[in-house]
Amino acid sequence: MAVSSQVAVTIADIEAASELLAGFAVRTPLIESTALNERVGGRILLKAETLQRTGSFKFRGAYNKISSLDQEARSRGILAWSSGNHAQGVAAAAGLLGAPATIVMPKDAPAIKIDNTRNFGAEVILYDRYTESREEIGAAIADERGLTLVKPYDDLSIIAGQGTVGLEIDEQCQRIGAEADILLINCSGGGLTAGCAIAMTARSPATEIYSIEPEHHDDMALSLKSGHLVANPQTAPPTICDALMAPTPGELTFPIARELLSGGLSVTDAEVRSAVRYAYEILKLVVEPGGAASLAAVLSGHIACRNKTVCLILSGGNIAPELFTEIISDRDNAS
């Protein structure tokens, strides 16, 4: 399928981001497991963004975005809000680019994520997520200090940066002579989804692309089905995939996804837990729940893999030891 001229990010933008990231982002390996292939009867290629700087793909978009700022804006600094992977990616990218970083995080975020964000050199401002609004706090500080906001997904530079994951998948497939029938992308606000969809459609137009989300948080799937932006119900129970809880696709990311994706699927928390445990036991990889959604879709049979080549992104590996321990110790549900 050709990308229409209305898509605001082009393959050239992603290629430019890739050059910019060279030597700063890790060119993460495309991993293949004979055990996994045998289990599903197909060829599964795992793009291990768990091994990316800061433990998730988020560094790519953040570095690309902050690089695009002029020297003056960079010196004034940047601001982001996030309880997790975006915070760490932004803090690390800002540190490398000499931009002071201010990150607004909920008081009750895991201590390890707050510590990591500080360790990357960012100033962390804590807020009470039950009584305060991070948007208001963030906007006030950004305004007062003249900081540039680095959004998590609805930004063209962020989308182009995340798209470098798709570019590398295609290059790595070519090197091993693999033709991807299907690409699965863990989806929250859709930055990774939109960026990789543009890259993959340009380089490998026959590949079918699907977003994968947690059950009850499958706003992208619902939006794709209805053709317009749909939000998750307010009553949606929380999911173990804390990285995939955006309430609705982005205004920039959704039109790209609508044009380029074949559809969206969802997985249950139980399926995600099994996938995290499988990654530990068989793949020997540490994957956080949100990073394991596409693997869960493959392992639980939601995607027909027999005799197919299926690429998927292990998008993050930042999981607290308490939760990881709980999941891998659950022998009753061993994979």
Added chain:
Amino acid sequence: MAVSSQVAVTIADIEAASELLAGFAVRTPLIESTALNERVGGRILLKAETLQRTGSFKFRGAYNKISSLDQEARSRGILAWSSGNHAQGVAAAAGLLGAPATIVMPKDAPAIKIDNTRNFGAEVILYDRYTESREEIGAAIADERGLTLVKPYDDLSIIAGQGTVGLEIDEQCQRIGAEADILLINCSGGGLTAGCAIAMTARSPATEIYSIEPEHHDDMALSLKSGHLVANPQTAPPTICDALMAPTPGELTFPIARELLSGGLSVTDAEVRSAVRYAYEILKLVVEPGGAASLAAVLSGHIACRNKTVCLILSGGNIAPELFTEIISDRDNAS
């Protein structure tokens, strides 16, 4: 340093093993972590044999060895004894090559390792390691059934198979323009050490090679120092590195190591625990204690890495969830 003509395994043997293994063994990635590089001030390249079929490098040697048997011997079957990674590697290789496998394992080996070995299609014979001799039991069964013994390290085909790890390290270094100053190899009986030393010396003669062993089980280091085979003291306390407890280097592996290694170093169990935790927290990799010995040597400063390129092998990732949980939950000793 040139390899003397007395070394019984040549680079040609290792290249032949590499061709044989293509499509069966995983070509494991050489992983680089910016966080690790920054921590030690050098460039650390991690050969992730944790991602190998059966979760350790052992599959390579086993497959190469069993391939070398004629059809009749293969049909009669093979026998090995092992409590861990060798058992799984042999069972999987035998399964692929159509050779019935009999594995003698201690009754008190972790249930997960016994189960895995059976799952690869092997017949498991349990013995009591406190009252029975696995050598006697194994020899009796092999004799009775006409089985070929697959030794864990002291065998030319095994050494050549494990040497393919070194060959790939050199090829992967070349692809990224890296010149290895140092190669660290986790060492038990010395199969991986000898094989990789031959490959690396042939391909990258300037690279210094060191064996890494657990404290009190550093028979290779002691043997290298004295110039002849030395055994660990009978009174050596057990180590957490269950994969690295051979009492003495092999009779075939030691002369190779003596000729090609720059020396041997040891690490404490506490250093190994820190390395396993670091691999989880920062690298997002599941590494068993014996597989993390070289990483421990780097993290604890036993190897001077500043401004150097240091390759090391994460040789295995088969660790029971109970132990992994204990290690990653030990926040008092966080890395």
